[in-house]
Amino acid sequence: MxxxxxxxxxxxxxxxxxxxxxxxxxxxxxxxxxxxxxxxxxxxxxxxxxxxxxxxxxxxxxxxxxxxxxxxxxxxxxxxxxxxxxxxxxxxxxxxxxxxxxLGTPTAGDRGLSAPARQILESLDDNSPQSPRELRLSVDLVGGDHERVYTRALRELWQRMLIVGFGEVADGAFPSLALGSTRILFEDLWSDASQLDPAAATVQVRQLLAGSPRLLAHFERTRRALSPEPAEEKAAPARETRRAAPKRGAPKAAPVRGSRKAAPARGAPKAAPARGAPKAAP
Structure with missing residues (x-):
């Protein structure tokens, strides 16, 4: 062996x-x-x-x-x-x-982003990279009250590949990952991506991630979330519809030949025999 x-x-x-x-x-x-x-x-x-x-x-x-x-x-x-x-x-x-x-990121830009995510991206487009503290200050999201908003906004940007990690900075007790705009820090990469056909790029991603089912599944979920399929056409109305009610004053339809006459109501007087008609034999 x-x-x-x-x-x-x-x-x-x-x-x-x-x-x-x-x-x-x-x-x-x-x-x-x-x-x-x-x-x-x-x-x-x-x-x-x-x-x-x-x-x-x-x-x-x-x-x-x-x-x-x-x-x-x-x-x-x-x-x-x-x-x-x-x-x-x-x-x-x-x-x-x-x-x-x-994912259509170069063409979509900041379309579909929440307001906090858009503000963070604008700040990083102006100045990259930044420490988390600098970034929070620039978009006025400092403090625990804004932690959830800040985290959710970063998730939107990570998901679309709009930002990257770029070095570490002494930003407190422990060094923190600095953040930067992908478009600013990797201009050539951004330019190359903008010239790729999205359909061909999707095939390429599937090939490159074929060895990792979890990463491939994550890509497919993200792609569907960012590029939802067009809504299905509404179902055609059923062929059989109720007959319209007759308008008031409209003539009644002629009875169908061979149809039975309606039975007389109980207690109704019998019709008198016609004049000159012969009596029934005893």
Whole structure:
């Protein structure tokens, strides 16, 4: 039996090469599930993720991968996003361009966005990247009372690939992911996506995500949500309809031949015999 090939050491070039080959890799696995695939599972196959943070510990792999994230995001060789369920995922430029085109993002612009999402995008179009604190201040969404609105607005932008993660900034007790406009930070990618045919791009995305059923299903749901199918035509009226009631004063229809005469009402007087008519024989 052939020996398994040992994965290369985790570095920026080897991580970019893995992303280019797999097209979409989460940073860390979700609940150690194999799908969607992750950088962790690529470089440390069959090794469950355990959150050991110390740099100088016997196992510093989590620390190493964690600090590789901002370098990946600013390398401009991949796209760092939270497109999949608000989780960090890194995409190849090929897949990112196809996704943008398939979702219709370059042509739609800010159409369909909520007012907070539109304000955030306008701020990032003017100045990218920004720290979360700077961004909240620029759109007046500071404080816990606005947390839900801010989170929901970012989700709209992640879903459409309108924003990317780009580096980290010291924004409090822990460094925070800086955010930027995809159109501003990746102009060439945006231009390439705007020239792709959406139908052809959809086929391409399906091919590139064929190895991850969950990512593919997420793409299909997102595509349908952003580009709903036209409503079905209303059903044609039934052929059989009720007969219209006769208008007042209209002549009654002639009785049908052979139809029985109506029986006389009980107690009604019998008709007198015609004059000159012979009496019935006893």
């Amino acid at each position: 052939a020996a398994r090939t040992k994965p290369p050491a985790l570095t920026l070039p080897t991580a970019v090469a893995a992303i280019d080959a797999r097209h979409a890799l989460m940073v860390f696995p979700a609940d150690n599930a194999p799908d969607p695939p992750s950088l962790w599972s690529h470089f440390y196959p069959r090794e469950p993720l355990r959150w050991v943070w110390e740099e100088d510990s016997g196992d510093n792999r989590v620390w190493q991968l964690w600090h590789l994230r901002p370098r990946l995001s600013t390398s401009r060789r991949v796209i760092y996003t939270k497109w999949y369920r608000d989780r960090p995922i890194v995409l190849s430029l090929e897949l990112a361009a196809a996704l943008l085109a398939a």
